Amino acid sequence: MTDSVSLPDLTADEQARIQAKAALFPPPSPVLADGRKDLVGLSREELIAELALLGEKPFRAKQLWHWIYHQGVTQFDEMSSISRPLREKLANTYVVGRPDITTQQTARDDTRKFLFRFRDGQEAETVYIPDRRKDRGAVCISSQVGCTLSCSFCHTGTQKLVRNLGAAEIVSQFMAARDSYGEWPSPTGDTPRLLSTIVMMGMGEPLYNYDEVAKAINIITDGEGIALSRRRITLSTSGVVPMMDRCGSELGVNLAISLHAVRDELRDVLVPLNRKYPIAELMEACRRYPSASNSRRITFEYVMLRGVNDSVADARALVRLIRDMPAKVNLIPFNPWPGSDYQTSTREAVEKFAAIIMDAGFASPIRMPRGREILAACGQLKTESQRVRRASADRAGDNGPQDAV
Secondary structure: OOOOOOOOOOOHHHHHHHHHHHHHOOOOOOEOOOOOEEOOOOOHHHHHHHHHHOOOOHHHHHHHHHHHHHOOOOOHHHOOOOOHHHHHHHHHHEEOOOOEEEEEEEOOOOOEEEEEEOOOOOEEEEEEEEEOOOOEEEEEOOOEEOEOOOOOOOOHHHOEOOEEOOHHHHHHHHHHHHHHHOOOOOOOOOOOOOEEEEEEOOOOOHHHHHHHHHHHHHHHOOOOOOOOOHHHEEEEEOOOHHHHHHHHHHOOOEEEEEOOOOOHHHHHHHOHHHHOOOHHHHHHHHHHOOOOOOOOOEEEEEEEEOOOOOOHHHHHHHHHHHOOOOEEEEEEEOOOOOOOOOOEOOHHHHHHHHHHHHHOOOEOOEOOOOOHHHOOOOOOOOOOOOOOOHHHHHHHOOOOOOOOO
16 A cells, blocks of 8 residues: 555555555565566556666557557467567566466356466465346456455465465466467457456455555556456455555446445454444445445445345345445356355245345346356355465475466
8 A cells, every 4th residue: 555645534544554464474575586577567657667778668558558458469489579689688578477277167057167376386366257238247356365354254264364365366377268269359340349347356355465466456457458347347346445446546447345244243243344344434434435326326235145134124224224325236146165054035025135226216126146157156156275374484485386377
C-alpha cells in the first residue's frame, strides 16, 4: 500500500495493520532462478524502465505491451514487429510467464476449473463459468493462496492463508484461461469472446491484497492490452470496510459483498471478519461506494443455509438493510463440501426468501450451482498448498523453486 493515499475512514493504525498483514504473506520475486525476469505483471511505467536498462526507447514498451496483453504471445521470436537482435536480447533477459496447469477439469455444465501452480510451487484455483444463454461467461479469479477469513460455510476458509498472489499471478490466471479457450485475436478478426467478465471471487480476500489486485486490474483494463471494461469486473469482499472507499475511488469496479447474515451475532459466526467491521459499518461503506448507481448496483451475496439464515424474518431484515441503496441480492444455494456441517436450504425456503426481496423492489436471482461435481462452485475452492514456515524460507534465502514459468 502506498503512503500517499489516506482516506478519512482509513486511520493510520488501520493502514499499518493491513499493510503489515500483506507484508507477512508476500508474493514471490518476479526474478527466476536463471536471472531472467517475468514481464507479466509489470505496469507500463515499469516496463518502460526495464527497456531503458537495455538502452531502448519507450515506444518499444508499447510494442511489447501489445504483444503480451493484446496478442497473448509468450515467445519473443513471435513478436514480428520487433527487430531480431532485440528479440534475442529480450529472450536472454526476460520471460513472458504463465502458471503451470496442474489439473484442468470440465464439469457436465461446461464449467471449467483450473488448478494453477506458480513458480514457488504454491497453487490456486480459477474457474470459468459459461453463461449458456449467451455467448460469454465469467472467469472467477483468486487473489490469495488460501484465505485468512475462516468463514465457517466456505471450503476455502478451511485452508489457512499461505501467501498473497502477485499482480503477475492474478493477471496470468485470466491470460492462461484465454490460452485454454483460444481467445486471443486471430488474423481474421473472428475470435470469440467467451471470457467476457472477471469476478474477483476466488480464493482469498482481495482487499487484504489490495496493491497487487489493483495493479492487476489496471493492467487488465488498459485499452491497448486486454482492454476489459471496469464495468465487466466485479470485486467481492467480505467487508474490509477501511479499504472499500479506496477501491471505489481508485478502481471503479463493481462491488459485491459477501453478506450471508443480517444479524451481527450470526454473521460473527459465518463471517468472523464481522467482529471487526460489523454490519452497520459495512452498510455505511456500501452507501458511500462511488460507482453504485441504478445501472451498477451493489451485489449482496447471500448463501442459503438451512435453518440458519433462510427464514422469512431474515428476508425482511435484509430488505430493511438495503432499502436505501441501489442493490441486488444473489441467493446462493449452499454448495456442500467434505466435512461441512451445513445443509442447503430447501427450494421452497429459497423461493419464499427471493419473493420477499423481489416484492420490495430488488432483483433477487437464485444462482444455479455450477460445477459442483468438480468442487468448482461458490465456496468450494481449496488447494493442497500449505503455509511454509518462515524459518525454512529464511534458510533457503529465496522464495522457493523458480524453475517453472
